[in-house]
Amino acid sequence: MKQTMLGVIDATSYHESLEDLLLHRSLAAVPIAGRYRLIDFVLSNMVNTGINSVAIFPKFQYRSLMDHLGSGKNWDLNRKRDGLFFFPSPDLQGREDGVGSFNHFAYHLDYFYRSKQEYALISNCYTLCNFDFKPVLDRHKRIGCDITELRKDGKPLEMYILKTSLLIDLIENRKASGYMCMKDVVEDLQNTYKVCGYEQDGYVESINSIEKYYSTSMNLLTPDNWKQLFQKNAPIYTKVKDEPPTxxxxxxxxxxxxxxxxxxxxxxxxxxxxxxxxxxxxxxxxxxxxxxxxxxxxxxxxxxxxxxxxxxxxxxxxxxxxxxxxxxxxxxxxxxxxxxxx
Missing domain, CATH: 2.160.10.10 (Hexapeptide repeat proteins)
Known part of the structure; x- marks a missing residue:
């Protein structure tokens, strides 16, 4: 898997309802579950799947995010080859709808050109889940999909798998095609790509409002939900801090x-x-x-x-x-x- 797929995490998302928690941090760095940040879940899922090249694309208030992730040591991503990459947006004005802004990716196109992985996994930064992406990629290849969109109960999770070469093509031809992000491609019924859906099981929550953040935090107090999210064979990693017991x-x-x-x-x-x-x-x-x-x-x-x-x-x-x-x-x-x- 590490030679097959690279990870791309869009950390540019901003939801107005979460403004009180986003004054000094990005959405990806919002704390949850006592010691974690939202980005820990998708990032850990990628690492547990075997992906060892992950690019983070932040935009707003990302100092705390960089402080949290550091060199990627806690996720075993501090390595000489591949590892963890930060690609902040040089355009700090305005916000774009949809995960995976091709304009943002275009500023760092060299990263995709240099990548040796055949496939790319593009994900949002604010979904709590514990996924194994290997079956998704296996099915993607087996039935010949161009793009696979992950879903939960039929609803898109803003996570996509596609060939890196196709991603590069979408980035380079964004102005001609009018596609500015992955959502634009998938939702266009006239597109020429084979778009497949992959239904995910297990506990999944996307944090897009204060109400959702609060209710999810309360739901995690239920042992069954906690066990679905925090699994021994697929741990969720975070920044380690040495502190005394309570x-x-x-x-x-x-x-x-x-x-x-x-x-x-x-x-x-x-x-x-x-x-x-x-x-x-x-x-x-x-x-x-x-x-x-x-x-x-x-x-x-x-x-x-x-x-x-x-x-x-x-x-x-x-x-x-x-x-x-x-x-x-x-x-x-x-x-x-x-x-x-x-």
Whole structure:
């Protein structure tokens, strides 16, 4: 597989509904499940499939993404041949619809020319899944497809397999054909290509709104969903951080929650995801919430249906109760006090 297919991850996507979480990071770098980023899933799927040449195409606020991925060591992609590549867009103005912008790819066409892999896998950066792409490629070749589109329950997942030579041709002839991304090609009923669909099984969620991010985080607290996504024979890799175990003070209580390392818990946590280095004060109850890295929650607080971004400070006595369909979001680095909340 490593000599057969290269991976291409489009990290340019932007969804307005997620704006509160995208002020300081790209969509690909949005934290989820206690210690992961959205891009970890597709990238790990590629590595587990045997792909060892992966190109990331970011556009907006990608410093945190580059910091997270680094040299690719945690995905075994820090290698002399192939490995992990970053190709930022030189055009930082405007947004293009559809995964796999041919205009963006055109700036880095040499990468595709130099690639020795016969096939390319193009994917979005925000789908939580655990796929083996080998059967997809095998079927693609067996029935003679030009393009294979992965789907779940009939809905496109914005993941495509095609020959690298065809991808180069689409990039070079984008102005003449009018095709500006993979979606344009697949949805054109008049195209001359054999487009095949491949139905995927298992747990799949695409994060394209705050509501979807919140509901997916809550769904991952269900053991069956967690087991489908995090499999022993196909692990999801992420950046490794050396931190001490979480400390639970006498009288604290945690139920049905994900709690990462380095936390200090004095209060009560129910059906929530708590990232690394979070402090939860005395007589504080956190329920149905997402608390990101290094956030500090004071004493005598009540948080329900809330998303706290990184480094948020909640002062003593604050009460925040959101709606499951519209959770309260506190942006990165903000401070929320009792007087501010009244």
């Amino acid at each position: 400390r639970y003070v006498s009288g604290s209580s945690v139920k049905n929650s994900i709690v990462a390392n380095g936390c200090f818990v004095e209060g009560n946590v129910r059906s929530s995801t708590v990232f690394r280095g979070v402090r939860i004060g005395k007589n504080t109850t956190v329920s149905n919430s997402i608390i990101m890295q290094k956030s500090q929650i004071g004493d005598n607080c009540v948080l329900e249906n809330v998303i706290l971004d990184k480094d948020v400070k909640i002062e003593d006595g604050v009460k925040l109760i959101g709606d499951p369909m519209a959770p309260i979001v506190i942006r990165k680095g903000m401070t929320q006090g009792a007087l501010m909340n009244s």
